[in-house]
Amino acid sequence: MDQIEAIRRIGILLIGDELLSGKRVDKHMPAVIDLLSERGMELSWARMVGDDAALLERTLVETLAGPDVVFSFGGIGATPDDRTRQCAAAAAGVELEFNAEGRAILESKFGDEAYPKRIHMVEWPVGACVIPNPINQVPGFSLHHHHFVPGFPRMAWPMVAWVLDEYYRHLQRAERDIELMLEVLDTPESALIDLMQSVMDAHPSVRIACLPNAGGRRAIEFGVRGTPDAVRAAFGELESALSAAGVPLGERSER
Known part of the structure; x- marks a missing residue:
């Protein structure tokens, strides 16, 4: 994981057609605001994007090109409508690969049942690294200054907290605004x-x-x-x- 000292802004990507159709109401933004506030940090922007792969890829091309820390919620599962992993790889200009550490985690949890489908949950862009999931152990991944976590709040929020404390403690302030x-x-x-x-x-x-x-x-x-x-x-x-x-x-x- 590279740390970019110039990073100051933090953004979030909220992914899924269900958010744009109104079938689900986002809960992540208030939670991220609270997690950041606890650390003397704040949210600078938020975007909501559907499951359209071309639009998601264009969005990630733009955000990966900038210096901001970005947390992305949703779309990292193994079902056909989960396209975030593929779009992140395409936006970064790298291939997908089965991450070795991620594969070991899934094999330890599921054994032979990790194959042939579940294993795709750790088919990530080359260069990605694990974000631990304390709830069901299925990890998310980080790619440069972007951090991809599940859409499930119970899993996502402790994963965001882990990333903030693991990689961005130097941006935290004891004195809160x-x-x-x-x-x-x-x-x-x-x-x-x-x-x-x-x-x-x-x-x-x-x-x-x-x-x-x-x-x-x-x-x-x-x-x-x-x-x-x-x-x-x-x-x-x-x-x-x-x-x-x-x-x-x-x-x-x-x-």
Whole structure:
């Protein structure tokens, strides 16, 4: 497994027609967000792709070409609709092979019943390595900075945790980000643009966003996210500027 020191962003690929048809609802993204947050990390992007092999291969060509850490969920079984292994190999420009370590794991678990079908679950792109599966021992695989795990949450989530701690501990931070939120009342967004921009310019290490109230009230929620000291400094300046401008303020909260 190569480690790319420049990696900072983390993305996920959610694979399967059942997600796009509505037959299944994704549970992985909230779980990954929690796993990352526990380690002082965060999710930068997510994509949902069906079982169309050409589209999946094009997606993997793009993501493999970038520096991001990518977790891919689903499509690594042995049935004909599971195409992730094949598409990953094609996108990487390598052949498929029966991984020696993966084969030993399946033979140990299933014996002769690993053949002729189950063994294809460890037919991976050349250069792939094992991600241990603590639930039923059928492994996932890593290829460069991409990590392919099953679609079953009970298996996938501890496998993601293992990858994060095994390969990306150097990206973890003891100090977790926080978000302070402030409600602005009876004020149009257009009246807040310049004020918001000035605070963002003065505090480039934090992220400031505003969201209209989803409940129908005439309110805007400002959120300031980043490391605790930087957030508190920016939030204090934002709150002071709003108060000085005579903007009515509502609830304050933290998460």
